[in-house]
Amino acid sequence: MGARAGARGAVVTATAVVCGIVSLVVPGVAHADPADPAPRSDKRLEEVAKEVNRLYRKAEAATEAYNQARGASRKQSREIVRIARAVVDAQKRMDRLKAQAGALARAQYRGGSLPAEAQLLLRSDPEEFFRDAGTVRKGHQATKGLIASLSATQRDLDRYAKSANEQWKKLEENRKRKADAKKKVKARLAEAKELESQLRDEELERLRELEREAARKAQAKWLGSGVLDDAGGEASKQGRKAIAYATRQIGKDYEWGAEGPRTYDCSGLTSQAWLAAGRGIPRTSQEQWRQLPRVDIEDMRPGDLIIYHRDASHVGMYVGDGTIVHAPRPGRQVTLAGAGSMEILGVVRPDK
Incomplete structure (x- = not known):
C-alpha cells in the first residue's frame, strides 16, 4: 500500500508541474489545481493553440528572412566570381598594352631618341617625306589609342576593385543576417515544440481538432462573403x-x-x-x-x-x-x- 500511494503521489506531483509550466508559458492560462489531473478545457487549449501558432508564425517569418539573406548571399557570391574573372581578363589586357608600350619605347630609343616628326623633317627625298608622313600619322593614332586603352583598362581595374569590396561587405552583412534569422527560427521552433510536448496525447489531438475547426469556420465565412461568386x-x-x-x-x-x-x-x-x-x-x-x-x-x-x-x-x-x-x-x-x-x-x- 505504501509503494502504491507513493507512486500515485509522484504522478500527481508530475502532472501539477507540467500544468504549472504550461500556465506560465501561455499568456492568459490559469494555474491548474495541483491535485486535479483532469485534461485542460477547450478554452485553455485554444489559448495554447494561439501561443503555438504565434510561435510558428514567428518561426515562418524568420525562415523567410533566412531564405532572403541566403538568396542575397548566393547572388553576391556569383557577382564576386564574375568580378574576379573580369579582373583577370582586364589584367591580361593591361599586360598586353604595357608590352606594346614597351615596344614603342624601344623603337624610339633605337631611332636615336629623336621624335618621329624630327626624323621626318630630316628626309632629303620629297617622295620619302610624303610616304613616311602617313606612317607617322598612323603612329600617332596608334600611340593615342594605346594610351587611351591603358587608361580605360586601369579605370576598369579600379572599378572592379571597388565593386568587389562593396560585394564582400554585403556578403558579410547577409551572412550575419542569415545566421541571426537561423538562430531565431530554431529558438521559436524550440519554444513551440516545448509547449506542445507539455500536452497529453489526447490534448494534442483535441488541439489539432480545434485548429481544423477554426480553419473550417474561417473558410466558410470567407466563401460566404461571396468573394468568389x-x-x-x-x-x-x-x-x-x-x-x-x-x-x-x-x-x-x-x-x-x-x-x-x-x-x-x-x-x-x-x-x-x-x-x-x-x-x-x-x-x-x-x-x-x-x-x-x-x-x-x-x-x-x-x-x-x-x-x-x-x-x-x-x-x-x-x-x-x-x-x-x-x-x-x-x-x-x-x-x-x-x-x-x-x-x-x-x-x-x-x-x-
Whole structure:
C-alpha cells in the first residue's frame, strides 16, 4: 500500500508541474489545481493553440528572412566570381598594352631618341617625306589609342576593385543576417515544440481538432462573403504545369529553408513549382508579394499565389474551388487547405 500511494503521489506531483509550466508559458492560462489531473478545457487549449501558432508564425517569418539573406548571399557570391574573372581578363589586357608600350619605347630609343616628326623633317627625298608622313600619322593614332586603352583598362581595374569590396561587405552583412534569422527560427521552433510536448496525447489531438475547426469556420465565412461568386478564371498553360508540380508534392514534409525535392517550406514549394513551369519567381513570400503583379481576389485564377498575414510570411498556390496547396509549418506535410482559412494579404500572378 505504501509503494502504491507513493507512486500515485509522484504522478500527481508530475502532472501539477507540467500544468504549472504550461500556465506560465501561455499568456492568459490559469494555474491548474495541483491535485486535479483532469485534461485542460477547450478554452485553455485554444489559448495554447494561439501561443503555438504565434510561435510558428514567428518561426515562418524568420525562415523567410533566412531564405532572403541566403538568396542575397548566393547572388553576391556569383557577382564576386564574375568580378574576379573580369579582373583577370582586364589584367591580361593591361599586360598586353604595357608590352606594346614597351615596344614603342624601344623603337624610339633605337631611332636615336629623336621624335618621329624630327626624323621626318630630316628626309632629303620629297617622295620619302610624303610616304613616311602617313606612317607617322598612323603612329600617332596608334600611340593615342594605346594610351587611351591603358587608361580605360586601369579605370576598369579600379572599378572592379571597388565593386568587389562593396560585394564582400554585403556578403558579410547577409551572412550575419542569415545566421541571426537561423538562430531565431530554431529558438521559436524550440519554444513551440516545448509547449506542445507539455500536452497529453489526447490534448494534442483535441488541439489539432480545434485548429481544423477554426480553419473550417474561417473558410466558410470567407466563401460566404461571396468573394468568389464572380471568379471563374482558368489556369494558363504555365499555371497548369505549376499546379501539377505543386500537387505532386502533397504528403512531403515541411522543412524550413527547403526547396525540394524531398522537403519544402511554403515559398520553396511555390517558387519551385513555377520554376518547373518555366518561369522563375522570387524565392521568398515577401519578395513574391513585392515583385510579382497583383490581382484582385475576384479575378483570381488557378496557379495564382495567395500571400498570407500582414508580414507576407506565408504563401500558398490557388488550385481552384476555393482551395490552395501549401506547405503549412514544421511537423506538417504539403497539403490542400481552404484558401480562406488564414488571413489573406493579397494575390499575385507570376505569369501576368
